[in-house]
Amino acid sequence: MRVVADIPNPNMKVTLLAWNGKYLIKLEKGSFEQTYKIGEMDVMGDEGAKALLDEEFMEATLNRFNDMRDAFVSTIRRNG
Template sequence: MRVVEEISLPGCKVSILAMNQKFIIKFEKGNLEQTYKVAEIDLIFGLEDVKKMLNEEFITKVMERFRQMDNDFDEQLAQL
């Protein structure tokens, strides 16, 4: 697995990795992580297509999912 690109966004870090003919898009925020995989064969322009996927609408959904994940995790910790 190799890091192709790293992008710093407000509130999270994005890493684009390449492995086994797939691009892996990894979002990290604190102790949480979201990972998306896309096969290179599904892309016409490779890395450029991956970057196009990282539009404002998708990032907004990722950040909302982080909020949900954080709430779920906090609820579980509170039950200990």
């Protein structure tokens, strides 16, 4: 697995990786993680993969992290 880029973001850690014919967009916030896989043939190289990380996508992933946290806190409260 090759690290293509660490993408600066104030809200989460963003890493673009290349592995086995795919790009992996790995997003981490606290103890939560999201990973998206894109075929290398579906984008125009490293820059094409980076271009997917536009403002709308990043906002949606941040909202998803908030939903993940809320779901996890809720299950801890119910079952902890």
